[in-house]
Amino acid sequence: NPIGIETAELNENIRLYPNPTSGKVSIEADGIVLIDVLDIAGRLRKSFEETNVIDLSDLEAGIFTLRIVLNKGTAVRKVVKR
Numbered sequence: 215n216p217i218g219i220e221t222a223e224l225n226e227n228i229r230l231y232p233n234p235t236s237g238k239v240s241i242e243a244d245g246i247v248l249i250d251v252l253d254i255a256g257r258l259r260k261s262f263e264e265t266n267v268i269d270l271s272d273l274e275a276g277i278f279t280l281r282i283v284l285n286k287g288t289a290v291r292k293v294v295k296r
Contacts, residue, residue, distance in 0.1 A: 228282065234294035237271035245285030252279040270295050 229242040241249065249268055251260040254277055262268045270278065273295055280291045 228289055228291060230280070230291055230293055234296050235270060236296045238267055238269050239280075239293055241266045241268070241280075241282065243282060243284060243289070246282060247285060248281075248283040250281040250283075252281060254278075 227243060231240055231242075233239065243266070246264060246266055249262045249265070250258055251262075251268065251270065251273070253259050256279075259273060259278070260268070260270070268280075270293070275295050278293050278295060280293055282289045282291060
């Protein structure tokens with residue numbers, strides 16, 4: 215039995231747009247509980263609860279990881295901020 219965070223393989227069920235973005239990103243997924251935005255070093259930069267639109271306009275340009283916690287598990291996606 216694996217120990218740790220369960221990662222849901224929901225590739226067909228999660229859509230991010232626009233990507234790349236200059237500010238707001240919409241996430242299409244069912245049952246979003248939490249979205250953490252991590253920088254390239256893995257530091258938590260922002261966190262959003264129970265929303266499907268996040269605003270990255272105050273972050274510098276770069277590649278960020280979104281840790282999307284859903285009712286069914288956790289998915290990880292990349293987003294590019296211009």
